[in-house]
Amino acid sequence: MKYAVRYYTKTGNTMRLAEAIAKELGVEPLPISVPVTEQVDILFLGNSYYAFNIDPEVKAFVGSLDRSKVGKIVNFGSAAMLNSTYKKVKVEADKVGIPMDDKEFHCKGEFKGIHRGRPNADDIKAAVEFVKQYK
Numbered sequence: 001m002k003y004a005v006r007y008y009t010k011t012g013n014t015m016r017l018a019e020a021i022a023k024e025l026g027v028e029p030l031p032i033s034v035p036v037t038e039q040v041d042i043l044f045l046g047n048s049y050y051a052f053n054i055d056p057e058v059k060a061f062v063g064s065l066d067r068s069k070v071g072k073i074v075n076f077g078s079a080a081m082l083n084s085t086y087k088k089v090k091v092e093a094d095k096v097g098i099p100m101d102d103k104e105f106h107c108k109g110e111f112k113g114i115h116r117g118r119p120n121a122d123d124i125k126a127a128v129e130f131v132k133q134y135k
Helices: 013-025 056-064 086-096 121-132
Strands: 003-007 029-031 040-047 070-079 100-108
Touching (some): 013 040, 040 056, 070 121, 100 121
Parallel strands (some): 003 029, 003 040, 040 070, 070 100
């Protein structure tokens, strides 16, 4: 299996998850500004809610993906207020014909003092455990 990890973050929370996930998979975590140019079976995509939606940069990134290079997307992220971005990312993935895995990883993230310290060590450990099912 070949993997790639891409993430979008404004606070660093999702980046911390991406780093742990990528380390477990033996790949480099890269921001979404770096395109997926290699053939991958699974793209782990980290993102979050900003103003009740996924960021336009995330939408553009997913829209730029080549379905002949990406087998499927596994969504992950953190957020202070809302939970899963799965449905929002799936809308964009469907537009380019890339399937989304049914499972995803999500945890609380700190924002302006809410959920201080999250994602914490337990969240990072849970993210790594989540990824092991894909190895």
